[in-house]
Amino acid sequence: MFAGVSSFGFGGTNAHVVLTEAPSLPLSFDEEYLTYTETMAKPQPDILTISAQSLSSLQRLITTYKETIRDSSLDKRLADICYSAQQRRTHHPYRVAVVGETKQEIIEEMERIQRNKEWREDVKPKYTEPTIAFVFNGQGSQWQGMGKGLFRSNKVFRNAVQKCNRIFRKFADWSLIEELFSANKNSRLSRTSVAQPMIFAIQIALVKALSECGISPDAAVGHSLGEIAAYHVGGTLSLEDALLIIFERSRYMEMVKGKGKMAVVQLSFEEADEFIAPYRDQLSIAANNGPNSVMLSGASVPLLGLLKDLENKKVFYKVMDSDYAFHSMQMESICNPFEESLTAIRPKASEIPVYSTVYGFRHPKAGLTSKYWRRNVRQPVCFQEALEQCFKDQYDAYIEIGPHQSLRVVHGLFVAEKRLPTKRHHANLCSSLIHCQVRAIPRLGERMKPLWYALFVQSGQEERVRYLIDRHSHIHVDQMLIPKRKLL
Numbered sequence: 001m002f003a004g005v006s007s008f009g010f011g012g013t014n015a016h017v018v019l020t021e022a023p024s025l026p027l028s029f030d031e032e033y034l035t036y037t038e039t040m041a042k043p044q045p046d047i048l049t050i051s052a053q054s055l056s057s058l059q060r061l062i063t064t065y066k067e068t069i070r071d072s073s074l075d076k077r078l079a080d081i082c083y084s085a086q087q088r089r090t091h092h093p094y095r096v097a098v099v100g101e102t103k104q105e106i107i108e109e110m111e112r113i114q115r116n117k118e119w120r121e122d123v124k125p126k127y128t129e130p131t132i133a134f135v136f137n138g139q140g141s142q143w144q145g146m147g148k149g150l151f152r153s154n155k156v157f158r159n160a161v162q163k164c165n166r167i168f169r170k171f172a173d174w175s176l177i178e179e180l181f182s183a184n185k186n187s188r189l190s191r192t193s194v195a196q197p198m199i200f201a202i203q204i205a206l207v208k209a210l211s212e213c214g215i216s217p218d219a220a221v222g223h224s225l226g227e228i229a230a231y232h233v234g235g236t237l238s239l240e241d242a243l244l245i246i247f248e249r250s251r252y253m254e255m256v257k258g259k260g261k262m263a264v265v266q267l268s269f270e271e272a273d274e275f276i277a278p279y280r281d282q283l284s285i286a287a288n289n290g291p292n293s294v295m296l297s298g299a300s301v302p303l304l305g306l307l308k309d310l311e312n313k314k315v316f317y318k319v320m321d322s323d324y325a326f327h328s329m330q331m332e333s334i335c336n337p338f339e340e341s342l343t344a345i346r347p348k349a350s351e352i353p354v355y356s357t358v359y360g361f362r363h364p365k366a367g368l369t370s371k372y373w374r375r376n377v378r379q380p381v382c383f384q385e386a387l388e389q390c391f392k393d394q395y396d397a398y399i400e401i402g403p404h405q406s407l408r409v410v411h412g413l414f415v416a417e418k419r420l421p422t423k424r425h426h427a428n429l430c431s432s433l434i435h436c437q438v439r440a441i442p443r444l445g446e447r448m449k450p451l452w453y454a455l456f457v458q459s460g461q462e463e464r465v466r467y468l469i470d471r472h473s474h475i476h477v478d479q480m481l482i483p484k485r486k487l488l
Contacts, residue, residue, distance in 0.1 A: 046082040047099045048106055051092040058094040059114070066110050069103050078103055130396040134217035134233065136203055136226030137402035138381075140320070142195045144187050146403040147180055147202050156212045160205035167240055168197060171247040176201050192257070192324060196225050196250035200242070202403050203229040217399075221355040221390055224287065224327070224381045225249075226402070235351035236368055241344075245373055248341040252334040253326065253377065260325025262286060262297045263307055266316040269294055269384070279306060286327035287381035295381070297328040331378045338377060342370035353393070360385025 007015040050065060052058035069078060098109035150157040165176040179187075179194060188194040203226070210216070222230030228249075232242040265272060269285065272294040276283045283298035283306065296303060307317050325331075347368040356363035358375045360382035390398075 046078050046101070046106065047086070047097060048082045048110075049085050049089075049091070049095070049097045051089070051095040053092045053094070055094055058096070062096065062110050062114060066107055070107055078106065131218040131394075132215065133219040133221065133390055133395040133398050134207065134230070135387075135398050135400045136220065136222035136229040136233075137199075137400055137404075138222070138224035138226045139192060139195055139199065139326075141402040141404040142189050142199050143404055144184055144189060146198075147205070150205065150209070151177075151180060154209055157205040157209045160208040161201050164201040164204060164239070164243060167243050168201075168247065171244060172197070190322070191254060192322075193250040193254035196253075197243070197246050199225060199403060200229055200246045203401050204232065204239070206401055207233050215399075217352060219353040219355065219390060219393065219395055221357065221383075221386050223289075223357060223383050224376070227357055227376055229401070230354050231347075231350070231368065233352075234354035236347050236349070236354060237345070238348075241346065244345065245342060248338055249373065249377060252338045252341075253324065253331070255334055256324060256330050258323045260298055260323070260328065260330050261300045261303050262295055262320040262322065262325060263303060264289075264318045264320070265294055265296055265307075265310060266292055267294055267310075268292055272296065275306065275310070279303075281329075284328040285380050286325075288384045289381070290384050295327070297325045298330065299325070327378065327380055335374050335378055339370045339374040342373055345370065355386040355390050357381050357383050357386045361389050 001021045003019045005017045005019065007013075009015075048065065050058065050061055052061050065081075069081065096110075096113050098106055098113065100106040100109055147157075147161070151161055152158070161177065161180070168176055174194075176197060179189075179198060182188070189198065207217075207229075217233060220230040220234045222228065225246075228237070228242050228245050231237045232239060237245070267275065268291060269288045272285050276285065276296065279298070279302045282302045283296060285294050286297035287295035289295060296306070304319075307319065310317055353362050355361065358372060358379055358381075363372075
């Protein structure tokens, strides 16, 4: 584009300037990643909350919502209906929540809930503040493209990742943000030295985004790698100490790549311990994940041989897609130098209960030294034991924090079991947090309103669905008006 500017002076001096638009300057590092992309243009999912005073009302109300949403002749946007249900309704004791990006997805979820009877009665008094435990998952939850949309669309999330990156660059010669936006062919997420710091940064940023919306943990537990985030969020580790542990842990664990394999096996801890007895010097139970779920780790040949025997016994297993044998004797070679690298950390008293998956119970900060993190690398993950202690303290909801729900198959109480028909990974904030939160919503009720307003509400127009009242006939009979029979 060109423009001409003329100036005519009183003294007879004339000047004319022809201007053109300024050349495009290269974007700064952060501006490049904040540029609008196709990811931002994708539709955001809606979340519909339904509650009632009785189970029969809830069942009929679900049917009413289905019919209302299905009726295309009505000029009602799905976002408006969800907004009204979230923000303009009192949340009664009987509750369900569904999520979807289209009307059909919402309807299918409601039909599934009706078939499986997945409603919940909140029997706690209304004045009781619901309690939340954050469950931080470990390696295996990473995926290419995780966090891109959140980084672009949510300032709190972005600031948290940038802060992690600034501190991390003191230890490492690569950038978390550059890896976050790397092309598929250049991604290094298959390397544990890259995956672990990336997962940690995503987890911390998710916690910050949730906190901004009023959702903060009353307790925390972490699976293996996730313990570092759990103890940081719990106030025991500073962000600098946590990132130092992440950097050294991932760096040393990278050194044992190619020396073993891992597999999830559908056995109890006791059954698995019996099966690996002949291979005790080569195989270990890496994690006790649940009542019938363990992780086996060790040398590739004996592990694959054992899995063949288990297959013949009709025992389900899945070999992990990695060449690492974490939490096994193969970690012994790195334990001493790893422990020595963490002598500078200074743990503090935790601000909330944190349940250790090294010991299987709440662990005092006094023992959270470099020796503890050595055990975190070498010893089995006592996830089942830690969760049992957590359950005994009766938190109202358990929210899995991480790039993807890797723990949902272990315990039914995890709120990250929400599934959309075609997509497993989502790059924008709403989708990611919905996958973490949807099953917590019926439990938390009013406490979720700030989160709904900040993340899920896409319209402020009110569009209510009529509440269905239980109707009962009550006939009062006055005893004084009943003729008394005379006794003969």
